[in-house]
Amino acid sequence: MKNYSIYILFVTVGLLISCKKEQEKPKVIYETTAKTANSIVVDTNKVLVADLPVHMDGTNYLLYPIGDLNFAKRMNYGSSNRNNSIxxxxxxxxxxxxTGFLNNIKFKEIGKDTxxxxxDKPVIIQSATYLKDHASxxxxxxxxxxxxxxxxxxxxKLDESDIKALYISEINGKNFTKLSTDFQELIDWKYLEISNSIFFRTIxxxxxxxxxxxxxxxxxxxxxxxxxEWKVENYDPT
Known part of the structure; x- marks a missing residue:
């Protein structure tokens, strides 16, 4: 009986691993007709909420992170908080x-109502960083x-399984511009104050x-x- 239980355990683990491999998808699927974020199916069950505003020191704008409440619940599942509160x-x-997995960020100039x-396009924002050193x-x-x-x-659908891109904007969200190239995944980026430049790597x-x-x-x-114009230049340090 003991050997039979061990056999069942190994079979179960094997099936789980096999199912996981079947569920894994490539990050990029190539088709003759290109599909972008515009082909995303709208999730009618999505509940969007805004966090309380964030103020970056030295600026005149409030930033409101907007995210999917249902996704936030899934991310918080298994945490040490067991009081069933939402x-x-x-x-x-x-x-x-x-940081987070945000559907948008909204902006409000201090002293104004708008x-x-x-x-207005589908995005999943994983981080938004204020370049304080550059501003100062x-x-x-x-x-x-x-x-x-x-x-x-x-x-x-658009989620963390899709490739990441690098964007930039002014502090008020205006001039929102893509820096990386379509279908190239961002590896990392760095701001160097001495040259007033952003360096980044994609694959x-x-x-x-x-x-x-x-x-x-x-x-x-x-x-x-x-x-x-934030013109992107390629260089080769290798």
Missing amino acids: SYTVSNYGEYEI IYALT KNKQQLMVYVLGDMDTNKDA EDTNKNGEMDSNDKVIYSKINLLDK
């Missing part, structure tokens, strides 16, 4: 950075975003196997923030 928090705020959205040196207040903006795995699925791996090409890019 958490309406959809973001976290660190030093000059908002509240407006960063974008150059009087230019900017936000940098890491987000998903394309349904690259063609599952008709391109050059072998078209749907995954970003060591066989693909890493692309190095930078922008000079003092250039009003």
